[in-house]
Amino acid sequence: MPKITVGLAMTLLIIGNIIGVFSDALIKTLPADTAIYQFVLFRQLTAVLILLPFCLFSNKQSLLAGLKWHFIRGHIWLLGAIFMVFALGALPLATVNAIFYTAPLLMLPLAMILFQEKLTSHSIAAAVLGFIGVLIVVKPTQINWAAIAALVVALTMAVNNLLVRKLPQHHNVFQTLMLTNLVGIPAALGLALWEGKPWNWTPMLTATGSNTFILIYAGICVMVYRAIEASKISSAEYTGLLGAVVVGVLWFDEIPDLSLAIGSSLIIIPLIWLAKVEAKIKQTSKII
Template structure:
């Protein structure tokens, strides 16, 4: 299908809006009460995501949905593992802090890409990785590292791994089918963990799960729309505005006032990534000439 052309400015506005919406998903998760049944909540997210995505999968029958699901199975269980720690980290840390750590996923993709695929590590990418990890230390402060920060780093690691494993997925599966399978294949283990947890069903957690999934799916849909219409190197820097959104929503919703270390550390994480994206954009333009 040929996608309509879209201006770079409008595409970036859509991406900024999408990232603000994605932060709302985290904010809803933070609304879970202390002691909430984590495994049950993750299972509810899987189930509601599958129900939301099923119509989009049924409307598109070009690809056999359940064919070649090996790597979907791997990614789905990595996602399940990361989702558990995502809930724990969001509950333990301020919204802006946890999102700053989540943004280290692109940094982790650099060494992982080298290990998995022998991707070339350039001098700029190494500099960006070093500055980013310094930024992590500034944000979480080595003397104040707690389990929440460790959990958030585990989430970033699972995000980076899943992003890299996208290369292994069947090319004929749509984005909706990929998201559907990611959630579907992990349901048996998620159900087993929820049964082992043995917590009474929480209807409040169900609504939180459905709401957070809805926000994430809107964000994913916006990404599909803009990245099909505009080259990624022109607009990807807009993704990092989600951290600003986390700061704003944290202040308004949870009365979380960021300190100077969060601002400095976030700058060390995000600004080098924008610089690297700019270098890649320049390189792309030169090779295209």
């Protein structure tokens, strides 16, 4: 596999975020009376089943190494999955995705605190403009419990992406994703039993489809954030917002308003600018 550069990492994140939108869209199609904890359990189970064949042919050296960090990430992932279902059931797809994309903003201070990463003036400027764009999209006066749930999802995404560095380097993407889901199954099962609703296996197909898309996104995150500092590439996560707008219009008839257009511009334009700046810096360093 070729070395992952900043440009390649940002490209992969753009593709991953667009794919991830379809995972959200499938969750949004769930009936209002769906047993949420059952559905989350189905997602955990189908993820393990999807990933297991890939793991069987992977290097099995010290598979349980770093289990503590897998355990922590797995339960953070589970928490995010639960709040994601709540948020998507109550908010328009583009709005909830706009809140999800505060994750790159949250990653910048977290990376500085946890890993002493240095923030460049370019990444700070892009993050500030992006954050303003998110506020315009969300409209702070309309924030409710569903918006807070989406913000919790963003926080879990940010923490999980940064904790990738704590995982053993010899674990490949498939092993990492399988362990993340596997360790959370007991807790998910406990929540489903506590929920006390009759078992309904109909959402299993939706869980499988949603999982397939989100696992592709998560795999890309594991790969790129392990290779590149978060502050250099996290702004690329914003591009999924455009995908959410398009899918929201075509699938759910959610017509965007002017504030969404303005906010999205403040998110995407700094992203394009940051990519050009990083490319120029890289080119200059090669010349030197």
